Amino acid sequence: MFSxxxxxxxxxxxxxxIWSGLIAVAVAMYVIVDGFDLGVGILxxxxxxxxWRDRMMFSVAPIWDGNETWLILGGGxxxxxxxxxxxxxxxxxxxxxxxxxxxxxxxxxxxxxxxxADRSKFLWDNxxxxxxxxxxxxxxxxxxxxxxGFSNDGRQFTGxxxxxxxxxxxxxxxxxxxxxxxxxATWCVMKTTGELEIWARRMSVRFLLLTIVAMAxxxxxxxxxxxxxxxxxxxxxxxxxxxxxxxxTAYVAYRLLRDLEEGRHYRPxxxxxxxxxxxxxxxxxxxxxxxxxxxxxxxxxxxxxSSQLFALVGFAIVLPITFxxxxxxxxxxxxxxxxxxxxxxxxxx
Amino acid sequence: MxxxxxxxxxxxxxxxxxFHIIFPAFTIGLASWLxxxxxxxxxxxxxxxxxxxxxxxxxxxxxxxxxxxxxIVMSYQFGTNWSRxxxxxxxxxxxxxxxxxxxxxxxxxxxxxxxxxxxxxVGDRLHFFATCxxxxxxxxxxxxxxxxxxxMQTPDGFAIENGKAVPVDWFKIVFNPSFPxxxxxxxxxxxxxxxxxxxxxxxxxxxxxxxxxxxxKLAASRRSLSMALWFxxxxxxxxxxxGDLHGLGVLKYQPTKxxxxxxxxxxxxxxxxxxxxxxxxxxxxxxxEIGIPKIGSWxxxxxxxxxxxxxxxxxxxxxxxxxxxxFSFRIMVGIGFAMLGIGLWSLYLxxxxxxxxxxxxxxxxxxxxxxxxxxxxxxxxxxEIGRQPWVVYGHLRxxxxxxxxxxxxxxxxxxxxxxxxxxxxxFGSYYLAKLLRRGPDPVxxxxxxxxxxxxxRPFSVPDEGLDGRPGHKALPxx
Numbered sequence: 001m002f003s004x005x006x007x008x009x010x011x012x013x014x015x016x017x018i019w020s021g022l023i024a025v026a027v028a029m030y031v032i033v034d035g036f037d038l039g040v041g042i043l044x045x046x047x048x049x050x051x052w053r054d055r056m057m058f059s060v061a062p063i064w065d066g067n068e069t070w071l072i073l074g075g076g077x078x079x080x081x082x083x084x085x086x087x088x089x090x091x092x093x094x095x096x097x098x099x100x101x102x103x104x105x106x107x108x109x110x111x112x113x114x115x116x117a118d119r120s121k122f123l124w125d126n127x128x129x130x131x132x133x134x135x136x137x138x139x140x141x142x143x144x145x146x147x148x149g150f151s152n153d154g155r156q157f158t159g160x161x162x163x164x165x166x167x168x169x170x171x172x173x174x175x176x177x178x179x180x181x182x183x184x185a186t187w188c189v190m191k192t193t194g195e196l197e198i199w200a201r202r203m204s205v206r207f208l209l210l211t212i213v214a215m216a217x218x219x220x221x222x223x224x225x226x227x228x229x230x231x232x233x234x235x236x237x238x239x240x241x242x243x244x245x246x247x248x249t250a251y252v253a254y255r256l257l258r259d260l261e262e263g264r265h266y267r268p269x270x271x272x273x274x275x276x277x278x279x280x281x282x283x284x285x286x287x288x289x290x291x292x293x294x295x296x297x298x299x300x301x302x303x304x305x306s307s308q309l310f311a312l313v314g315f316a317i318v319l320p321i322t323f324x325x326x327x328x329x330x331x332x333x334x335x336x337x338x339x340x341x342x343x344x345x346x347x348x349x
Numbered sequence: 350m351x352x353x354x355x356x357x358x359x360x361x362x363x364x365x366x367x368f369h370i371i372f373p374a375f376t377i378g379l380a381s382w383l384x385x386x387x388x389x390x391x392x393x394x395x396x397x398x399x400x401x402x403x404x405x406x407x408x409x410x411x412x413x414x415x416x417x418x419x420x421i422v423m424s425y426q427f428g429t430n431w432s433r434x435x436x437x438x439x440x441x442x443x444x445x446x447x448x449x450x451x452x453x454x455x456x457x458x459x460x461x462x463x464x465x466x467x468x469x470x471v472g473d474r475l476h477f478f479a480t481c482x483x484x485x486x487x488x489x490x491x492x493x494x495x496x497x498x499x500x501m502q503t504p505d506g507f508a509i510e511n512g513k514a515v516p517v518d519w520f521k522i523v524f525n526p527s528f529p530x531x532x533x534x535x536x537x538x539x540x541x542x543x544x545x546x547x548x549x550x551x552x553x554x555x556x557x558x559x560x561x562x563x564x565x566k567l568a569a570s571r572r573s574l575s576m577a578l579w580f581x582x583x584x585x586x587x588x589x590x591x592g593d594l595h596g597l598g599v600l601k602y603q604p605t606k607x608x609x610x611x612x613x614x615x616x617x618x619x620x621x622x623x624x625x626x627x628x629x630x631x632x633x634x635x636x637x638e639i640g641i642p643k644i645g646s647w648x649x650x651x652x653x654x655x656x657x658x659x660x661x662x663x664x665x666x667x668x669x670x671x672x673x674x675x676f677s678f679r680i681m682v683g684i685g686f687a688m689l690g691i692g693l694w695s696l697y698l699x700x701x702x703x704x705x706x707x708x709x710x711x712x713x714x715x716x717x718x719x720x721x722x723x724x725x726x727x728x729x730x731x732x733e734i735g736r737q738p739w740v741v742y743g744h745l746r747x748x749x750x751x752x753x754x755x756x757x758x759x760x761x762x763x764x765x766x767x768x769x770x771x772x773x774x775x776f777g778s779y780y781l782a783k784l785l786r787r788g789p790d791p792v793x794x795x796x797x798x799x800x801x802x803x804x805x806r807p808f809s810v811p812d813e814g815l816d817g818r819p820g821h822k823a824l825p826x827x
Contacts, residue, residue, distance in 0.1 A: 061462075061466065062462030062463070062465065062466040062467065063462050065414075065417060065457075065458040065461055065462065066455065066458035066459045066461075066462065068417070068421065068458075069450065069454045069455050069458045071421065072420075072421055072424050072450050072454055073447075073450045073451065073454075075424045075425050075428070076424055076443075076446045076447045076449070076450040077447055077450070078428075079424075079427060079428065079435060079439060079442075079443040079446055079447070080439075080443035080444045080446060080447030081443065081444075081447075083435055083436065083439020083440065083443050084436065084439070086427075086428045086432075086435055086439065086443075087428060087432040087433070087435040087436040087439065088432070089428065090425060090427075090428025090429040090432055090435070090752070091428070091429060091430075091432045091752040091753055091754050093429075094429050094752075094754050094758050094762070095758060095762075097425055097429055098425075098429065098762045098765070101421060101422045101425060102765060102766075102769055104418060104421060105418040105419070105422070105769060105773060106769075106773075108414060108417060108418035109414055109415060109418060109773050109776075109777070111414060112410055112411050112414040112780075113411075113776055113777070113780055116411070116780040116783065116784070117780070120776070123776075155436060156432060156433070156436070156752075156753055157432070157752075157753055158753070160755075161754065161755050161757070161758045303439055303440045303443060303444075304440045304515050304516065306440075306515070306516045306517075306519075307439075307440045307441070307443060307444050307515075307516055310444045310516065310519050311443070311444035311447050311448070314444070314447070314448050314451060314452070315447075315451060318451045318452055319451060322451060322455045322456075322459075325455075325456070325459045325460070326455060326459050328459070329459040329460070329462050329463060332462075332463055332467050332470050332471055333462065333466070333467070333470070
């Protein structure tokens with residue numbers, strides 16, 4: 001199907017492939033886990049009362065920190081194995097990344113500050129909401145800018161500060177807000193009870209529909225970017241292999257809608273994740289093997305074989321352990337959040 | 350001075366990392382302090398330790414949160430503002446930073462949730478394990494990031510191909526010459542920062558109460574103060590020795606930096622220990638110099654006639670700015686000896702039995718609350734400004750490391766960081782002060798016969814209803 005990277009042999013060929021798989025997993029992990037807790041933040045303002053907000057926040061308080069660590073792994077991993085991509089992408093995305101980081105600061109400190117505040121509580125309610133909303137929006141813009149591609153000389157970025165800002169990247173920014181809100185809403189369905197759960201179901205349906213519309217809009221826009229991504233999808237025999245992706249996506253969306261109506265608790269959240277992964281797969285198909293579109297491949301931007309091997313040894317040993325104790329941390333806090341949370345529900349207050 | 354992307358990026362990096370380092374410097378020590386408190390609680394069943402744990406863990410949570418969010422900024426700034434640095438060092442430093450993320454950050458983050466919210470759910474032993482894992486995570490994190498920083502100071506185990514550093518020997522890269530002592534010096538610095546912060550805050554809490562206040566109100570603060578001061582008394586001298594050994598490494602590997610630290614323009618033996626001087630970069634000399642003859646050479650080389658390199662041995666464009674390095678170092682050392690003084694004073698008062706009642710001492714301890722932060726910051730100013738004009742010592746100039754970003758973009762981001770950090774830091778300090786004003790729960794909070802016995806569920810009071818009191822039940826399952 002592809003004829004890339006053929007000038008590389010042996011480890012120099014295989015390591016970048018393995019690493020792009022690993023980094024794809026890290027980014028997918030990030031999008032899913034921080035996606036739902038950012039989503040909870042996006043829904044935060046719409047919650048009807050203080051008790052709802054306490055419960056929503058508490059459902060993610062013990063785990064948000066670990067969720068955000070995947071973002072550091074995304075940045076750190078890129079630096080570790082595709083440093084040329086890191087060196088080109090970061091200056092190109094200077095404005096949206098800095099703004100995203102600032103937004104994350106506000107929502108991150110809100111977790112601690114909100115429960116310590118009395119009169120200033122409204123400040124941290126807003127910090128949590130706007131921080132989550134803007135962090136998501138700028139992440140979506142980064143995604144849009146990535147699909148558009150970056151001007152570069154093979155080593156450094158050569159474009160302008162605001163190249164990232166286009167109607168397309170604004171669209172992807174808004175789309176991601178809908179998508180994360182869907183993840184957050186289905187998370188609340190799973191983690192809460194009573195009126196709040198019923199409300200979360202309503203929100204899930206609303207944001208599911210918005211997410212579907214957004215996914216369709218982005219897909220229809222892509223051919224107009226002039227990147228010829230559409231030829232990859234519609235040429236023969238690719239179309240036969242790739243046709244299942246949109247079909248399965250449609251089915252998952254339908255199943256999710258029915259599950260929400262049938263009152264299921266857990267499955268909507270996992271179906272929302274499946275929807276995200278399908279979108280992500282579609283993106284992967286469109287862009288592989290470029291990690292600095294439109295011209296630099298994973299092989300062009302890879303670190304030396306020695307660096308990739310050194311990092312890989314660590315990942316092979318440590319990452320399974322990381323998954324194990326992260327899963328354990330989630331397991332400890334399984335089940336629905338209590339309806340009466342006093343003093344913010346913090347065990348240590 | 351022209352405000353281009355280079356100088357603005359330098360200011361931004363200096364500002365954001367100086368802001369960031371405050372929090373790890375505190376939480377590295379606090380995490381171990383918490384582990385020690387919980388260990389004592391589990392060992393003795395004395396509720397004093399549990400109350401102390403529950404108090405200091407709140408302080409930890411606020412500081413750790415600030416450390417995490419300001420740390421994420423750092424992991425992206427290498428790329429956003431220093432992309433040519435990333436290009437040059439990526440093959441070498443990329444994996445080192447990645448190791449920090451996978452071995453430390455996830456460990457801290459996963460067990461932090463359990464440490465803060467999960468005591469009732471996992472039981473005593475697992476909770477203690479979680480606290481230890483958080484503490485271990487902070488130390489592993491410091492290991493990797495200091496290895497990366499040390500490599501920039503004393504690069505080793507690499508070759509340069511095609512204008513980039515490529516790894517040759519990973520052991521030499523990770524354990525580069527200045528790393529072991531820098532790691533020891535920094536971790537000890539963090540522990541002492543925490544010791545003086547804990548001692549100072551405890552002293553403040555004692556000063557707020559009349560010394561004839563009920564014993565129960567004072568016991569927790571007294572125990573904190575005493576434990577922190579024992580630690581400081583023992584380890585300040587150790588830190589001074591580590592610092593001295595670390596200085597020998599600077600003399601060997603970074604002679605120009607050392608010359609700037611000493612304000613030494615010409616290579617000389619029998620160098621005085623310069624206590625004060627105004628270095629003059631234009632005239633290449635010092636004004637108003639006050640020094641103790643020969644002692645400088647003795648401190649650095651452990652011989653009175655030891656030879657010390659001079660700044661004039663390299664052309665002006667290869668020298669760091671002298672006065673910030675010269676003064677930062679002296680401030681750090683000054684704080685270190687003030688700490689030593691507090692330690693000795695505390696020993697004397699212990700002997701006299703007035704440690705908790707001597708108001709002059711408690712006031713001094715309170716004033717020393719931020720001393721560790723000051724020493725850490727000025728130590729880093731010495732190390733990092735002293736490395737200039739290089740970002741990778743001897744191989745890559747800072748001026749050649751900056752990203753192709755516009756001055757306008759960096760001006761905007763720098764101003765935003767300053768405003769946002771001031772806002773967040775202001776509120777963080779305010780909430781911290783609120784916590785301190787409330788202080789640890791008096792031991793009487795445990796009712797009646799429960800004192801001295803270890804309850805099954807550490808956070809519960811015997812006659813507590815199912816709904817719990819504020820905070821006494823962590824996330825009950827429905």
